Amino acid sequence: MRMELIAIAGVYVGFALLEAISAGFFRKPGATRQDAIVEIVGTVMLIAVTQPLVVAGGFALTQMIAPGTRDALIGWPVLAQLALLLVCEDMMQYWWHRASHTVSWLYKLHRPHHNAEYMSVRVVYRNNIFYYALMPSLWFAGVLIYLGLGWLYAGYTVVKMAVIIGAHSDVRWDEPLYRNRFTAPVMWLVERVISTPATHFAHHGRHAHDGVTNYKGNFGNLLFVWDMLFGTAKITRRYPELYGVENLPPTSAGEQLLWPLIRMPAAQASTIAVAPANNR
Numbered sequence: 001m002r003m004e005l006i007a008i009a010g011v012y013v014g015f016a017l018l019e020a021i022s023a024g025f026f027r028k029p030g031a032t033r034q035d036a037i038v039e040i041v042g043t044v045m046l047i048a049v050t051q052p053l054v055v056a057g058g059f060a061l062t063q064m065i066a067p068g069t070r071d072a073l074i075g076w077p078v079l080a081q082l083a084l085l086l087v088c089e090d091m092m093q094y095w096w097h098r099a100s101h102t103v104s105w106l107y108k109l110h111r112p113h114h115n116a117e118y119m120s121v122r123v124v125y126r127n128n129i130f131y132y133a134l135m136p137s138l139w140f141a142g143v144l145i146y147l148g149l150g151w152l153y154a155g156y157t158v159v160k161m162a163v164i165i166g167a168h169s170d171v172r173w174d175e176p177l178y179r180n181r182f183t184a185p186v187m188w189l190v191e192r193v194i195s196t197p198a199t200h201f202a203h204h205g206r207h208a209h210d211g212v213t214n215y216k217g218n219f220g221n222l223l224f225v226w227d228m229l230f231g232t233a234k235i236t237r238r239y240p241e242l243y244g245v246e247n248l249p250p251t252s253a254g255e256q257l258l259w260p261l262i263r264m265p266a267a268q269a270s271t272i273a274v275a276p277a278n279n280r
Contacts, residue, residue: 004154005047008161015121015169023120023170030117030244034253038112041257043125050132058142074148081152086223088144089153090160093137094226097219100131105260109134112256114215117244119170119201129257160222167200174198178237191235192228195220198237199227205240212238215246 019025028035062069073081100110109131116123132138145153166173174196177183191199199220205213217232218224227233254262 004158007158008165011158011162011165012121012124015165015171018171019120019169025120025122028116028118028120028122028170034256035116035122037253038115038256039122039126041253042112042127042129045129045257046125046127046132050129051138054133054135054138055142055145058139059146060142061139062143062146069147071148073144078152081149082156085144085149085153085156088140089137089156090222091226092140093135093221094219094223094230096136097221098230098232101216101219106131108259111245111248111251114204114245115251115256116204117206117242119168119197119204119243121165121169123204124165124168128259130259163194163222167195167197169197172197172239175239191224191237192233193225194222195224198239199224199233199235201239201243202234202236204243206242206244206246207240208246210240210242212236212240 016025073084076084097110100106109128111128112131113123113127116126141153174187174191175198177187177190178198187196190196195218199218202212202214203218205215207213208215214232214234217234218227219232220227224233252262252264255264
């Protein structure tokens with residue numbers, strides 16, 4: 001697992017450096033001190049506390065409920081193991097993500113991810129702490145590791161995070177490939193299989209009427225296939241001009257990280273409570 005973390009950190013730092021050179025990393029349009037607090041605390045908590053505890057919790061629960069199943073899937077063909085991972089981890093995250101844009105209290109946990117008015121690798125781990133603690137795919141990861149898919153999961157996670165980090169980065173690695181006549185046909189397939197900056201930026205757009213934004217779709221994390229399969233895909237090969245939340249009042253760093261333990265003052269909280277979930 002140590003090599004997995006090093007590889008993911010390398011991808012993250014690589015994209016961060018590219019952003020620093022070409023698009024800016026520490027100074028983003030509309031970024032505030034609150035944004036920095038949410039991003040730093042959210043990232044550290046996920047990597048150091050929440051994800052290890054949740055995955056360990058899924059492992060421990062499986063050991064408690066079905067102790068005789070330890071390493072039961074080791075003999076499966078690798079492709080079958082990978083298919084199980086994609087369904088139980090990535091597709092499960094698709095549905096969790098989709099539910100978070102439908103159920104109002106779940107959106108309160110997910111809103112920090114969209115509150116940023118910019119795209120960047122800084123946004124990748126930006127969520128309420130409880131959003132990850134409740135994420136079904138992380139619990140399933142612990143189950144699958146107990147069943148014997150630990151080494152495959154480690155490699156799978158590196159690939160998945162490379163795609164997710166690349167899809168959030170303001171480097172826009174896909175843009176020149178759409179314009180090149182040799183790579184454009186290949187990108188037709190790529191953008192329908194995995195998340196790219198163009199498809200994922202559309203999910204972070206602020207205004208639904210701009211012709212690009214699709215914040216009620218493009219939910220895929222590793223695979224964009226789920227959006228294609230379940231009817232939530234929008235592909236334009238363009239990028240929104242503005243990012244952030246639409247039709248919602250301001251929130252605080254504390255509320256973004258720890259809602260419902262920390263809430264805005266009563267008057268503002270009541271306004272948020274009546275804001276319809278379908279605004280986002």
